[in-house]
Structures are given as structure tokens and as C-alpha cells.
Amino acid sequence: MGGNAKSQIDIDATVKSVRSGDRVALARAITLVESQRPDDHHRAQGLLDRLLPDTGKAIRVGISGVPGAGKSTLIDQLGLNLVAQGHKVAVLAVDPTSSRSGGSILGDKTRMGRLAMEANAFIRPSPAGDSLGGVTKTTRETIALVEAAGYDVVLVETVGVGQSETAVSNMVDVFVVVGLPGAGDELQGIKRGLLELADVIAVNKAEGDNVDRANRAAMEYRTALHILAAGQQNWSPVVLTVSARDNLGLDELWTKVLERHESLRESGALLKRRSAQAVAWMREIFEQRLLASFKGSRQAAKQWTQLEDNVRAGDMTPAAAALELSRLVGVKDSE
Ligand code: GDP
Numbered sequence: 001m002g003g004n005a006k007s008q009i010d011i012d013a014t015v016k017s018v019r020s021g022d023r024v025a026l027a028r029a030i031t032l033v034e035s036q037r038p039d040d041h042h043r044a045q046g047l048l049d050r051l052l053p054d055t056g057k058a059i060r061v062g063i064s065g066v067p068g069a070g071k072s073t074l075i076d077q078l079g080l081n082l083v084a085q086g087h088k089v090a091v092l093a094v095d096p097t098s099s100r101s102g103g104s105i106l107g108d109k110t111r112m113g114r115l116a117m118e119a120n121a122f123i124r125p126s127p128a129g130d131s132l133g134g135v136t137k138t139t140r141e142t143i144a145l146v147e148a149a150g151y152d153v154v155l156v157e158t159v160g161v162g163q164s165e166t167a168v169s170n171m172v173d174v175f176v177v178v179g180l181p182g183a184g185d186e187l188q189g190i191k192r193g194l195l196e197l198a199d200v201i202a203v204n205k206a207e208g209d210n211v212d213r214a215n216r217a218a219m220e221y222r223t224a225l226h227i228l229a230a231g232q233q234n235w236s237p238v239v240l241t242v243s244a245r246d247n248l249g250l251d252e253l254w255t256k257v258l259e260r261h262e263s264l265r266e267s268g269a270l271l272k273r274r275s276a277q278a279v280a281w282m283r284e285i286f287e288q289r290l291l292a293s294f295k296g297s298r299q300a301a302k303q304w305t306q307l308e309d310n311v312r313a314g315d316m317t318p319a320a321a322a323l324e325l326s327r328l329v330g331v332k333d334s335e
Contacts, residue, residue: 065178
């Protein structure tokens, strides 16, 4: 869609259509919040402000795991199960690498082909973006939009190989890691950092000949988590085995997600988590705006490049160059 068409969106009409669950309006609203055009930012903000009272009602679940673990198969099947139970399911993705590798993890909707056909499911590919910050900002805003459109389950998929899983854990209520059957070596493939974010670990592909290996992997996860959780109160992730392909264990997985959500809500931790996320969100937006405005100035951009060259050549220390940059925006040396 061209920039002009986007900027012609009538905000009042869009607010009404999004609230009524109109998918076309929702898709357009998301395109507006993803837009990089400065004049769209203002309109996007206006839209989000208007829809804010309608947000916050969904269960927000992050789903991560190494490529090939079965995330999209699992989301496809879990999503179908939830739709069959009367839920409205939105699936979003955070994949900061997609713009470079040329293919978004969800760019091909056939990966969730059956869910994509459902009237009560909404699948949105990862936004293009060259920074994780940019991608996560629009994903947070997209969560708000799909909630305003009445989706009561939001699944946010991310590949567990970078920084994106931390970013996603900062925008969801419950975090699920999809693991693979297989012994020790496989476990090494999942980084400790990813495990530490998990509320639920689902060892996938636990069917047929794989069942034994999946059970062994589940045991190993439990052991690893036991060690990781030592000394940490309030953190005891659940490990279970599932088969996304054969739709085994997915009801139990969802029950665990709901239990976790409920216990967070009851203890007040959910509210705390969401308020902390809102503050982190504000900080991110502010930092991005500050940096964008700084880099937007021709003079500053020139200096920036020059200083980077100096640091690269070893003529200047990173600290000295950063100090110089700070002076450019009026930060006093003592600050
Ligand atoms: P993703 O990269 O994590 O999204 O993984 P995919 O969902 O694309 O799955 C990777 C491969 O594993 C595909 O060939 C799937 O068909 C297969 N797969 C996914 N779930 C299962 C499962 O429960 N059992 C088996 N046997 N294969 C599965």
C-alpha cells in the first residue's frame, strides 16, 4: 500500500471498524503503526490513544524455540483448537532478521495454512525492520490493535536464537519454549537465557518412536531448570511433552498456560508485569525518538560517521567518542 493511501485512512472510521472486528480495517491499522513515515506516526498514535481503553484483555503468550522445533506447526494446531473452543486468536511474529534474510518466519502463511483459513484467526507476518527495537515497538502496538479488535488470545512467535526472545518476553504474560526430543546435545542447543524466560516448556514431536526420547528430554529439562531455579523464588516452569503434528498434549499445554496466567493474576504479578512492560515500552519509544532525531540532523549524522571512523581506526576510544556525541546534544560532561 502506498504512503498516500495510508495517510488517507480516516481515524474515526478506523477506530469504529477495528472495534467492530473488521479484519481489513485491522490490517490497515497495523500497516499504519508499522509505517516509517513521520506523518503516519502522528496518526498511528492518535489511533492507539483512541483504542487504548479496548486493549489489555487478551491472554498474551510468547512462543519461542530453535528453528525446526515445530513452532508454526504447534501454533497452527493450538490456534485451531482454541478457535474451535470459541476463542479469537491472533498470531504475530517478531523476527528482526526477516528483512535481511528476505523471508519472514511467518511471511509464508502456508506455514500455518489451516489456521490462516479460519474466520476467527488473524495471522500477521513479522514487520520489516532493520532494528529489533523498531520491530518490537510495532509488535507491541499491534498487540494493542488486535486486542481492540476483540482477539482474546494473542500468540507472539519468535525464533529463539537472538535477542528477540527477551524482547518478546517483555510484551507477553506467559512464555512458552518449544523444545525437541533428544538427549544432552539437544539441550545445549537451547541457550540458558532462553530457558530462564520460560514459564512452560513443551517438548514437541512426542509421538510414536519419539516418545521415549521426548520423555528423556523432558527429564533433562526438569533437571536443568531445577539447577537454574535454585535460589529463585516464584519461578518453577512446567515441562511437558506434546505432538503438534498429532495434536497430542496441546490441551494440557493450554491448561498450563491458563494456570500460569491465573496464578500471575491472582498474586498481582500480572498487573505488575504489565505496568513494568508499559514503562519499558515508554523508555524504548523515547530512546528511539531521541536517536532518530539526533541522527536526522545532517550535522550530527556527519559527526557520528566521523567519530565512528575514528573509533574504527583506533584513533579514539569508544568512551571519548561517546562523550563527544553527548556534547553534541548538550549533555554536560559531568552528567
Ligand atoms: P519451526 O521452525 O519451529 O516453526 O518448525 P515447523 O513448525 O516448521 O516444523 C519443523 C518440522 O518439524 C516440519 O517438517 C514439521 O512438519 C515437523 N514437525 C512439527 N511438529 C511436529 C510433531 O509434533 N511431530 C513430528 N514428527 N514432526 C513435527
